[in-house]
Amino acid sequence: MxxxxxxxxxxxxxxxxxxYRDGGEIKTDEVYRFGNGVSQTPRGLVWDINxxxxxxxxxxxxxxxxxxxxxxxxxxxxxxxxxxxxGDEPVLPCYSYRDSRTEKVIKRVHEIIPFKDLYSxxxxxxxxxxxxxxxxxxxxSGRLGKSTDFLMIPEYLNFVLTGVKMHEYTNATxxxxxxxxxxxxxxxIINKLGLHKGLFGELHAPGTFVGRLKSDIAKRVxxxxxxxxxxxxxxxxxxxGISMNGDALYISSGTWSLLGAKNDKAITDDGSLKANxxxxxxxxxxxxxxxxxGMWVVNRLRDELCPQxxxxxxxKQAQKSGFTEWVDINDExxxxxxxxxxxxxxxxxxxxxxxxxYFNCAYISxxxxxxxxxxxxxxxxxxxxxELYIVGGGAKNKYLxxxxxxxxxxxxxxxxxxxxxxxxxxxxTEI
Numbered sequence: 215m216x217x218x219x220x221x222x223x224x225x226x227x228x229x230x231x232x233x234y235r236d237g238g239e240i241k242t243d244e245v246y247r248f249g250n251g252v253s254q255t256p257r258g259l260v261w262d263i264n265x266x267x268x269x270x271x272x273x274x275x276x277x278x279x280x281x282x283x284x285x286x287x288x289x290x291x292x293x294x295x296x297x298x299x300x301g302d303e304p305v306l307p308c309y310s311y312r313d314s315r316t317e318k319v320i321k322r323v324h325e326i327i328p329f330k331d332l333y334s335x336x337x338x339x340x341x342x343x344x345x346x347x348x349x350x351x352x353x354x355s356g357r358l359g360k361s362t363d364f365l366m367i368p369e370y371l372n373f374v375l376t377g378v379k380m381h382e383y384t385n386a387t388x389x390x391x392x393x394x395x396x397x398x399x400x401x402x403i404i405n406k407l408g409l410h411k412g413l414f415g416e417l418h419a420p421g422t423f424v425g426r427l428k429s430d431i432a433k434r435v436x437x438x439x440x441x442x443x444x445x446x447x448x449x450x451x452x453x454x455g456i457s458m459n460g461d462a463l464y465i466s467s468g469t470w471s472l473l474g475a476k477n478d479k480a481i482t483d484d485g486s487l488k489a490n491x492x493x494x495x496x497x498x499x500x501x502x503x504x505x506x507x508g509m510w511v512v513n514r515l516r517d518e519l520c521p522q523x524x525x526x527x528x529x530k531q532a533q534k535s536g537f538t539e540w541v542d543i544n545d546e547x548x549x550x551x552x553x554x555x556x557x558x559x560x561x562x563x564x565x566x567x568x569x570x571x572y573f574n575c576a577y578i579s580x581x582x583x584x585x586x587x588x589x590x591x592x593x594x595x596x597x598x599x600x601e602l603y604i605v606g607g608g609a610k611n612k613y614l615x616x617x618x619x620x621x622x623x624x625x626x627x628x629x630x631x632x633x634x635x636x637x638x639x640x641x642x643t644e645i
Contacts, residue, residue: 217281217283217285218232218285218286218643219274219286220233220242220634220638221270221371221638222448222634222638223250223266223292223368223448225292225469226250228247228266229632229635230274231245231638233638240636242636245273245277245280245281246272246276248269255307259312260306260309261309261310262308263306275435275436278437286440286441286442286642288442288642289368289372290446290450291368291447292311293385294345294388295310295345295366295367296348296349297367298358299362299365299373309348313343315348316348319351327403327407335394335403336392336394336400337394338389339492345389346403349364349389349391349407350407350409353407353408363379365379366389368446374431377428380418380422380443381415381417382419382446383397383418384447385445385446386495387447392417392495394479394480394482395480397417398417399417418443420445421443421645423440423442424441424442427439444637444638444641444642445496445641447495449466449501450497450637451635452466453496455631455632455635455640456633461475461598461599461600462599462600463591463603464604465603465605465606465608466605466633466634467509467605467611469513471506471507471508471509471580471608473503473587475591481502481594485590489590490504491503491590502591502594502595504587506587507549508608511554511580512577515555516573518553518554520569529573529577529612531570531573532574535570537564537567539563539578540578541561541579542561543580544583577611577613580614580617580618581614581617581618581621584622588602601624601626604626604627605629605631605633609628
């Protein structure tokens with residue numbers, strides 16, 4: 215039996231999950247878990263990329279101890295963020311997408327290339343943290359001039375493990391720099407912004423062999439195996455892990471809720487632009503989807519209001535709340551507030567009676583944001599959708615699932631499975 219290792223890293227935690235095929239089904243075994251998160255430093259919100267690297271290596275060692283015959287591994291992470299490299303050394307810090315550094319350059323980027331033109335070429339929705347704005351800030355500050363390479367987070371981790379610098383297609387599309395028609399980095403956008411074209415190499419499809427572990431890494435982990443590309447944007451891997459029937463919708467529900475549908479090609483018309491939909495890379499298709507603020511909001515509320523309360527107790531109480539007002543959960547006020555409670559206080563018009571009302575407001579608001587996105591997808595694609603598949607941590611929230619089904623008027627199929635890891639492993643098994 216062949217065993218494969220999915221290294222699935224999110225904004226708050228990472229997991230090493232071993233998978234194998236048993237008949238037509240992929241079985242999984244989580245062998246290592248570690249915490250992840252941003253740190254506030256004098257230079258801004260940053261990732262501890264060195265600690266992240268060490269956890270990746272330690273997890274591989276743990277996996278090989280339990281499964282010495284591992285065949286391959288692949289890494290997926292959140293999108294947008296990257297590491298600049300000078301030669302073989304990272305140019306630190308590694309900024310988080312939640313840092314506010316892009317605020318001062320977005321207007322300048324759009325003066326050089328109006329967003330409507332960017333969208334028509336890339337099909338990527340506007341988000342203030344998109345890599346294109348981060349990279350322009352690096353260019354403006356001189357950081358880019360000190361760099362010889364640019365690698366998305368999974369690509370950088372692959373480089374540490376193998377010594378090979380290779381760019382992967384699905385995660386690259388989150389940068390806002392990949393041409394939707396050609397599937398390659400858009401040289402015209404790169405040139406107009408003054409970014410060094412040599413930083414943006416050839417894009418490779420999921421399933422491409424990257425290399426074997428370097429000798430020093432192999433010695434540390436106690437073995438060697440192939441490193442390959444999965445769909446290294448975690449949402450792309452999650453969609454691969456869902457068995458959907460016909461025309462259906464999906465939500466990858468985690469820190470963000472990514473709601474979308476599979477399409478044969480990008481849709482970059484005015485309707486999609488106005489609705490702020492993204493056309494991101496999939497495995498042989500385009501993911502036509504929208505970013506919705508997601509479980510980040512309720513996680514932050516819990517941190518402030520009741521950090522010791524279990525989630526099942528919170529949702530049980532929320533169901534009894536009589537508070538029914540909802541807010542625009544995608545408003546930028548919720549992106550990275552000092553206080554999530556204060557953000558809700560600013561947006562809510564009614565009087566909050568108890569702390570649990572905040573949670574009910576958040577859940578109802580999420581369901582309404584899903585409804586709006588579904589209506590926009592149907593209008594822009596000309597299709598009707600009968601089912602909504604929900605995977606990720608949010609799939610376990612039965613109350614939110616019930617609210618979504620009721621408010622959206624669509625059948626919800628909740629799959630509390632390791633969809634991202636399954637999609638990651640699926641690609642490894644098909645090589």
